[in-house]
Structures are given as C-alpha cells and as structure tokens.
Amino acid sequence: MSRTFSIGGIHPSDNKISVNAAIENFPLMEMAYISLSQHLGAPAEPVVAKGDKVKTGQLIAKANGFISANVHSSVSGTVASIEPLPDLAGNPVQHIVIKVEGDDWLENINRSSEIEREIKMSGPEILAKIAECGVVGLGGAAFPTHIKLSPPPGKKAEYLIINGAECEPYLTSDYRLMLEQPEEILIGAKIMMKALNVNKCFLGIEDNKPKAIKKMKGLCSKSYPQIKVVSLLKKYPQGGEKQLIDAIVKRQVPSMGLPIDTGVVVQNVGTALAVYEAVQKNKPLFEGIVTVTGKCMTEQRNFRMRVGTTFESMIFAVGGFPKDAEKLISGGPMMGKAVSRIDASSVKSTSALLLLTEKETKRGEEGNCIRCAKCVEACPMGLEPFLLNRLSRAGKTEELEANFVQDCIECGSCIYTCPANIPLLDTIRLSKAQVLKMLRTRPKK
Amino acid sequence: MTTTIIFTIVCLSLLGLGLALILYFTAQKFKVEEDPRIDDVEAILPGANCGGCGFAGCRAFAEGCVKAESLDNMYCPVGGNDVMKNVAGYLGRTIAEKAPQVAVVKCNGNCDSRPKTSNYDGYQSCAVMSTLYSGDTGCRYGCLGQGDCELSCKFDALKMDPRTGLPEIDADKCTACGACIKACPKILIEFRNKGPKGKRIFVSCMNKDKGGIARKSCSVACIGCTKCQKVCAYDAITISSNLAYIDYNKCKLCRKCVVECPTNAIWEVNFPVRVPKKEVLTAEEQ
Numbered sequence: 001m002s003r004t005f006s007i008g009g010i011h012p013s014d015n016k017i018s019v020n021a022a023i024e025n026f027p028l029m030e031m032a033y034i035s036l037s038q039h040l041g042a043p044a045e046p047v048v049a050k051g052d053k054v055k056t057g058q059l060i061a062k063a064n065g066f067i068s069a070n071v072h073s074s075v076s077g078t079v080a081s082i083e084p085l086p087d088l089a090g091n092p093v094q095h096i097v098i099k100v101e102g103d104d105w106l107e108n109i110n111r112s113s114e115i116e117r118e119i120k121m122s123g124p125e126i127l128a129k130i131a132e133c134g135v136v137g138l139g140g141a142a143f144p145t146h147i148k149l150s151p152p153p154g155k156k157a158e159y160l161i162i163n164g165a166e167c168e169p170y171l172t173s174d175y176r177l178m179l180e181q182p183e184e185i186l187i188g189a190k191i192m193m194k195a196l197n198v199n200k201c202f203l204g205i206e207d208n209k210p211k212a213i214k215k216m217k218g219l220c221s222k223s224y225p226q227i228k229v230v231s232l233l234k235k236y237p238q239g240g241e242k243q244l245i246d247a248i249v250k251r252q253v254p255s256m257g258l259p260i261d262t263g264v265v266v267q268n269v270g271t272a273l274a275v276y277e278a279v280q281k282n283k284p285l286f287e288g289i290v291t292v293t294g295k296c297m298t299e300q301r302n303f304r305m306r307v308g309t310t311f312e313s314m315i316f317a318v319g320g321f322p323k324d325a326e327k328l329i330s331g332g333p334m335m336g337k338a339v340s341r342i343d344a345s346s347v348k349s350t351s352a353l354l355l356l357t358e359k360e361t362k363r364g365e366e367g368n369c370i371r372c373a374k375c376v377e378a379c380p381m382g383l384e385p386f387l388l389n390r391l392s393r394a395g396k397t398e399e400l401e402a403n404f405v406q407d408c409i410e411c412g413s414c415i416y417t418c419p420a421n422i423p424l425l426d427t428i429r430l431s432k433a434q435v436l437k438m439l440r441t442r443p444k445k
Numbered sequence: 446m447t448t449t450i451i452f453t454i455v456c457l458s459l460l461g462l463g464l465a466l467i468l469y470f471t472a473q474k475f476k477v478e479e480d481p482r483i484d485d486v487e488a489i490l491p492g493a494n495c496g497g498c499g500f501a502g503c504r505a506f507a508e509g510c511v512k513a514e515s516l517d518n519m520y521c522p523v524g525g526n527d528v529m530k531n532v533a534g535y536l537g538r539t540i541a542e543k544a545p546q547v548a549v550v551k552c553n554g555n556c557d558s559r560p561k562t563s564n565y566d567g568y569q570s571c572a573v574m575s576t577l578y579s580g581d582t583g584c585r586y587g588c589l590g591q592g593d594c595e596l597s598c599k600f601d602a603l604k605m606d607p608r609t610g611l612p613e614i615d616a617d618k619c620t621a622c623g624a625c626i627k628a629c630p631k632i633l634i635e636f637r638n639k640g641p642k643g644k645r646i647f648v649s650c651m652n653k654d655k656g657g658i659a660r661k662s663c664s665v666a667c668i669g670c671t672k673c674q675k676v677c678a679y680d681a682i683t684i685s686s687n688l689a690y691i692d693y694n695k696c697k698l699c700r701k702c703v704v705e706c707p708t709n710a711i712w713e714v715n716f717p718v719r720v721p722k723k724e725v726l727t728a729e730e731q
Contacts, residue, residue: 090579340563340578363566423568430573 002207004233005243008380010413012236012334014208015169018293018300023176025304026290026317028103032075032308033085033345034060036094039136040143041067043094052079057106057284060096063131069144070134071096074286074306076104088311088330088337088344095345098308109283115183116280119191126195126279133278134348135285138270139163139239140335142349145271149195151260157196158263161248162189162272164205164212165232165239168332171352173289174269176302178205178212181273186216186224188272191279193226196265201227202248203269208234236334237411241266243380255407270351285348290314294355296322305346312342314353326358334412367420375414375424381407385414385424392427397438400431406439408432482536483507489531490521495599497522497622516540523600523620546621546636548603548614552588553649553712555609559584559663565591575630583662586651588612588633597628616643616714638693643715646696646703650710653686660708667710673702 037043044061054060054073061071077100084092105111121129131146151157162185166174178185189201203220205213217229230248232238242253244266251262259266267275270288277283286307293300298319305314311328315321328339331352339353375385383404391400408428415425486507493503498521500506510519516538521528526542533540565574565581571593579585590610595603602618603625605611612625616639626634633651648667652659656668669687681695682702691702691711703711 086579086585089577090585092585338578340581361566423573426568426570426573426577430570430576433576 002231002233003247004235004238005240005246005380007382008378008413009235009237009243010378010416011234012169012416014234015295016172016175016208017170017295018172018291018302019175021172021176021299021301023180023289023302023304026306026309026314028075028100029306029309029313030100031080032073032077032098032100032306033310034071034074034096034098034308035087035345035347036061036071036096037087038071038142038307038347038349039067039069039134040141041065041069044068044071046082046094046096048079048082048096050079050081053077054079054098055104055106057109057286059284063134063144067144067147069136070132070284072134072284072286073098074308075100077101086341086344088339088341090340110281111283115187117183117187119187119194119279121191121279123195123197126191129279129282130195130275133274133282133284135271135274135278136348137268138274138288138349138351139241139266139268140331140349140351142347145267145275148265148267149192151196151265155260156263157198157260157265158200159249159265160189160193160196160198160201161244161264161266162201162203162227162269163239163241163244163266164203164209164216164269165244166209167206167234167236167238167240168334168336169236170293170354171291171332172293172302173291173351175209175212177269177273177289178209178216182212182215182219184276185269185272186219186227187280188274188276189227189267190224191275192265192267192272198265199226202230203227204230204232204238204244204248206232206234206238236413237380237409240380240409240411242409255404288348288350290346290350291352291354292318293352294322294325295360296325296355296357298322305350307348307350308345310343310345311339311353314346315342315355322355322357324357325355327356327361329354329356334416335410363423364421366422369420369422372419374417374419378413378417380411380413381409383408385428386422388431389422389424389427392431397431397434401435401438405431405435480511482511485535486510486532489528489535491523491528493523493599493620493622495523495620495622495624497620497624510536522546522622544638547616547619547639547645548621548625548634549637549645549647549649549714550588550612550614550634551647551649551651552586552611552631552633553665553710554582554584554587554663555611558665559587571628572630584652584654584659584666586631586633586653587663589631593628593630594625594634597624599624640693640698640715644698644713645693645715646698646700646711646713647691647693648689648710649712651688653688655687659687665708665710667706668708670707672705672707673711676701676705 042065045064046061048060056076058073060073063070077098080097080099082096085095087093127146135145136142193201213231220227220229237243241259245264253262274285290303290305292314301318329336330339369386388405412425487504490503498506500509525545529540559582561581562583563581569591571589571591574589580589588611592605594612595605600618600620602615603612606613621636650667652666659666659668667688673689674682674684679695679697681692683690703713
C-alpha cells in the first residue's frame with residue numbers, strides 16, 4: 001500500500017518522457033558563468049581575482065555569513081572577469097566568468113568510480129566537510145545542507161527522510177540517479193544519519209517509479225537495514241517537505257514552523273549523492289543532473305552538467321531551439337521559474353530545463369469565482385486560496401496573516417485546479433511578500 | 446375603555462420623561478468637548494478623502510489643522526493654496542504659499558526605444574510581475590506597463606497609453622495626492638513643481654546601470670554621461686549611480702540640458718515648439 005499526505009493534492013499527468021534516457025556527461029562549455037548566489041542566504045565572497053588560473057573543484061568564493069555556502073569552480077581555466085550578470089529572472093547577480101582551458105581537476109579529488117562504503121569521519125567532521133564542499137539542498141530551495149543537518153539547540157532529530165518522490169511532472173533527474181547510483185545515495189543517507197545522530201531513515205519514492213523502488217528495496221534489505229524504502233502514492237505535491245513528513249511519519253509541521261519541530265530532517269536524493277561525493281570522494285558540489293525535456297523537443301535527455309552552463313547551450317546540445325517553443329522553465333512545470341533570458345546560467349540546484357509550446361502554457365481568460373471550492377480541496381496546506389485571493393486584491397494584509405497566508409508552499413495546486421483560471425497563486429505570492437514585510441517591521445514583544 | 450387609554454398615555458409619558466432625564470444627565474456628564482472649528486474647517490476642505498495630506502481623510506486633516514501649532518507642515522494637495530489660505534484665514538494663522546506640484550513619470554522607454562525581450566502572460570499587475578522577474582524588457586528599472594498606477598488614481602488623471610505602453614499624466618487633473626507613487630513597484634513616479642505656466646524639465650529615466658548596458662536595453666536611457674551637468678549654469682543637475690537628476694528648486698528652465706542630452710532622456714513640458722535657428726549668412730555668401 002502506498003502512503004500519501006492527508007489533505008489536498010492534485011493529479012497532473014506526469015509526462016516523464018525522458019525517463020529512459022541514461023545520464024550522459026554534458027560537453028564542456030567554452031565559458032563558465034558561475035553565480036555567487038546559488039544558495040539561500042548571503043552571496044559568497046570571491047577569493048580569486050581576474051587573470052587567476054583555477055582548477056576544477058577549486059574554491060573560488062567562500063561562504064559569507066551564517067546562512068551561505070562555498071562556491072567551487074566547475075571548470076579549469078582562467079578567470080576572465082567578476083561582474084554582475086543577469087540571472088534567469090533578469091536581476092543582476094555577481095558571477096565569476098571563467099574561460100575554459102582543458103579539464104584539469106584538483107589532485108585531492110578522488111575521481112575513481114569505485115564505491116567507498118566505509119564512513120571514516122565523525123559527526124562534526126562530516127558537517128565541516130559538507131560545509132567546505134559547498135553542498136546545498138538540491139530539492140529546489142538550495143538551503144545550505146550543513147545548517148539543515150545541525151538542528152538548533154533544544155531540538156532533536158529523530159528521523160531522516162530522503163526525498164525521492166520527484167512529484168513534479170517531466171523531471172527525471174532524481175529517478176535516473178536512483179537507478180544509476182543507488183548505493184552512493186544510500187551511503188550519503190548513512191553519512192547524514194551519522195551527522196544527525198539518528199538511527200532511522202526513510203526513503204520515499206512515488207509509485208510511478210517501480211524500478212527505482214525495487215532496486216532501492218533490494219539494496220536496503222541486503223546491506224542497509226536502517227533505511228526503509230516507502231512507496232508513496234503518485235500525487236502532487238508528494239515531494240513537498242511537509243507533505244512527505246505527513247505521509248511517512250504521520251506528523252504535521254506546525255504553522256510557521258520548520259520540519260525539525262517534528263523531529264524530522266528531509267533531504268533530496270541529489271543532496272544525498274552530493275554529501276557522499278563530498279565526504280567519501282572529497283569532491284565539492286559543482287555538477288548535477290539536469291533533465292532537458294519538453295514535448296516540442298526532438299529528443300529528451302538527462303545530463304550530468306557543470307554549474308555555470310548557459311541555458312542556450314543546453315538547448316543547442318539537444319538539437320536546437322524548436323520553432324514552436326514559447327516558454328522556458330528552469331525546474332518543473334508546477335514550481336519551476338520561467339527563464340526570461342537564455343544567456344543566464346545554471347546553478348547548483350538547477351534540476352531541469354523544460355520547453356513548452358504556446359498551447360501548453362497559455363493562460364485561459366480569467367472568469368468569476370463561483371465558490372466551487374476546488375482550490376480549497378486541492379490545497380495541501382489546508383488553506384482557502386479563493387479567500388486569500390480576495391483579501392489580497394483588497395490589500396488586507398492583516399487579515400491575510402490571520403488566514404495563514406505564510407503557510408502557503410507555492411505548489412500551484414490551486415491555480416492548476418481553478419476552472420475560472422483565476423491567478424490565485426500570483427496574488428497569494430504577492431501577499432506573502434507583503435505580510436513578510438509587515439512582520440519584519442512589526443516591533444517585537 | 447377611556448381610563449385604559451388615559452392610563453397608558455400617562456404611564457408611557459412618565460416613563461419617557463424619566464428616561465429622557467437620565468439620558469440628558471448622562472450626556473451632560475460624559476460629554477466630549479469637540480472644537481466646533483473642526484466641522485467648519487472640514488467644510489472648507491474639498492472632501493476627496495484621498496489621503497494625499499498624510500492623514501486618514503479630510504476630517505482627520507481638519508482636526509490636525511485645528512490642533513497643530515502652525516500650519517507649516519499641513520498641506521492639502523487637492524485643494525492647493527486657495528483652500529489652505531481659506532483654512533489659515535478661518536483659523537487666524539498665516540501660511541507660506543507652496544508651489545503646486547504634479548506627478549511625472551520617469552520612464553520614456555516606449556515599445557520602439559525599449560524592445561521587449563520576453564512576453565509576460567501572467568496576472569495583469571505590476572506588483573505581481575515585479576515579484577516574478579525584472580520585467581519584459583532589457584531594462585530592469587523601467588515601467589512594467591501593467592497599469593497599477595492607473596488603478597490607483599482616484600482623479601482620472603493617469604491613463605496608460607496603449608501606443609507607448611507608458612502612463613500619461615493629465616497635469617490639470619493631477620492633484621499630487623501620491624497614490625500612484627505608492628502603487629508603482631519600480632518607484633518611477635515623482636512629484637515635481639508644476640512650474641510657471643506648467644513649464645517643467647526633468648530626466649525621464651531611472652536606469653542606474655552603466656551607460657553601455659543602459660543604452661543597449663533602451664535607446665532613450667540616461668547613460669550618466671555628465672554632459673547636462675557640465676552645461677548647466679545653475680548647479681541644478683547632480684549625477685549619482687549613472688543617473689542624472691534635476692533639482693526643480695534650482696532649475697531656471699533654460700533648456701540647455703535638453704539640447705545637450707545625447708539620448709533625449711531629458712524632457713521639456715509645455716514649452717513652445719523650438720524654431721530651428723536661421724542660419725546667419727556670411728558676407729561671402731551674400
């Protein structure tokens with residue numbers, strides 16, 4: 001029996017058309033544009049200057065502040081410039097531009113594909129190593145992993161959950177990873193269990209990936225008895241942190257709370273692999289799996305891609321720009337961000353580039369709300385999107401706060417299900433920003 | 446029968462009288478002393494309740510005027526100097542005359558000079574659009590064109606021009622209440638002195654990028670070249686972060702900077718059309 005979260009959810013068709021494409025290495029680019037804001041929190045501080053020679057895996061910018069992460073060079077070559085360049089939303093972000101010359105890796109990175117099973121480091125050593133290697137959460141938010149793995153004082157982690165749900169339509173990067181490097185993921189999970197000092201771990205996989213479930217179950221029963229594979233119902237947003245906790249350990253994260261309040265830490269399978277590579281192979285996080293897909297494309301592929309690859313080169317690597325492509329999305333169709341400039345480059349947490357046609361993306365004409373409550377039924381957080389939308393348009397910030405607008409996870413279930421095409425998520429997202437601004441300026445009691 | 450009616454009337458009258466007395470004395474005891482001048486001042490005010498004065502409405506402003514020590518910081522933008530003079534005259538105070546102001550839009554990148562780089566298909570709102578990305582043109586400082594300012598204007602003074610995609614302000618209707626300034630997420634609208642006969646000069650751009658980048662995304666952007674600053678004889682122009690700003694208090698409306706600007710980012714409003722100078726023929730040509 002597959003488990004699932006208790007309220008809300010939708011069933012978009014999964015469109016995982018790149019599911020059989022094995023992971024291949026993306027051809028090395030000519031110029032790498034490495035952003036210094038690839039994580040949540042303060043941008044990293046560059047430690048190289050223009051004209052410096054760098055090697056693949058070398059530290060080029062160090063964490064600046066408590067919530068921040070190191071950035072490493074994904075290529076070897078010469079630093080051409082350090083300048084603000086537009087990110088995918090067009091806002092300027094400091095980038096280190098490197099002219100690629102060969103592919104010369106740092107000597108202390110273990111490049112062999114042999115699996116290192118024995119964990120030699122102690123808990124604090126593991127955390128230091130993860131921080132040093134700049135590992136961030138690859139599920140989307142890019143929160144620095146070492147901070148997530150150090151619970152705040154007074155809170156204790158009981159379970160670790162590895163998120164292999166991949167509930168977003170189209171995406172297959174996590175799935176391919178689970179098929180091709182399953183043992184590395186499980187060792188990564190074991191390393192994180194040691195760092196958190198927990199002895200129970202769940203790996204949640206949606207039941208539309210039976211091969212991955214079978215493979216992981218076989219491995220776990222043989223050599224990783226502490227890790228339990230849980231089959232999850234195919235339902236969006238099954239891979240949301242709070243939904244996953246609800247589905248697997250039947251606990252609810254309190255309003256405005258964090259998963260650690262329920263004693264659970266959730267990490268993505270991609271993060272687990274990055275942790276494994278950092279701790280066992282001394283390899284910093286500078287490449288990841290990116291699905292390049294779309295129904296309008298002639299082929300759909302899964303790439304192991306270096307950080308700092310432009311979206312333009314990704315499209316040309318799979319046969320060029322399709323004529324009818326209308327919209328580019330970095331990530332999945334539900335929660336991904338639209339790419340407004342193709343000269344922007346990938347970051348650590350980029351999981352996919354999706355091309356959609358006009359027919360697939362065009363919004364319908366907005367109608368009137370008929371109070372059908374489909375959005376209420378779909379909301380996995382138990383909110384009332386139609387009400388929040390009305391309050392948002394009336395500018396009632398305080399009432400929005402009272403109606404828990406801050407608990408919205410921006411999954412887009414409401415806007416997907418609305419028969420009147422009301423832009424529910426757009427107005428709610430705006431209100432979230434306004435409420436946050438109000439909360440920040442409010443004097444603390 | 447008659448006795449019943451009489452009895453009822455007497456009873457109810459006595460009851461009414463008694464309650465009226467209680468109400469009268471309670472009202473006397475808990476009476477709130479309110480300055481009668483507040484009502485009179487409110488009657489003088491235009492009653493637009495726009496909040497442009499910074500108060501919650503016309504009544505709150507009237508109360509503020511009556512209670513304030515001096516009227517220096519009190520100004521009703523809708524009524525202007527005439528109304529403020531009446532208020533001051535009624536209250537027996539003096540007031541310094543303020544130059545009337547008008548809102549101006551500091552972006553002139555229309556569809557031709559600022560080509561679109563992407564199509565926005567989301568909810569038609571500048572506030573929502575600015576939370577999603579930097580805008581559908583190359584310039585991240587420029588007007589988003591979704592018309593939040595038009596919705597905010599209570600005086601019908603601001604309209605989106607479909608040809609340019611930019612808001613147009615009707616200076617006669619604009620009361621300088623400030624609603625559009627609050628509505629614009631890109632902070633493109635500013636109050637400036639209306640000027641003699643409505644003549645005013647301003648830099649119609651907010652692009653703070655370096656010249657090359659600004660010019661690339663918009664052909665009429667201020668590129669911070671400092672030419673206008675050099676030509677200005679009154680020190681009215683300052684340049685910070687690649688953007689010129691003309692101080693309307695110092696500007697003498699000589700229009701030299703308008704001619705000098707290589708990108709036509711400086712705008713002149715309500716000036717007579719320039720007559721091209723007649724070429725003075727030299728003696729030889731004659």
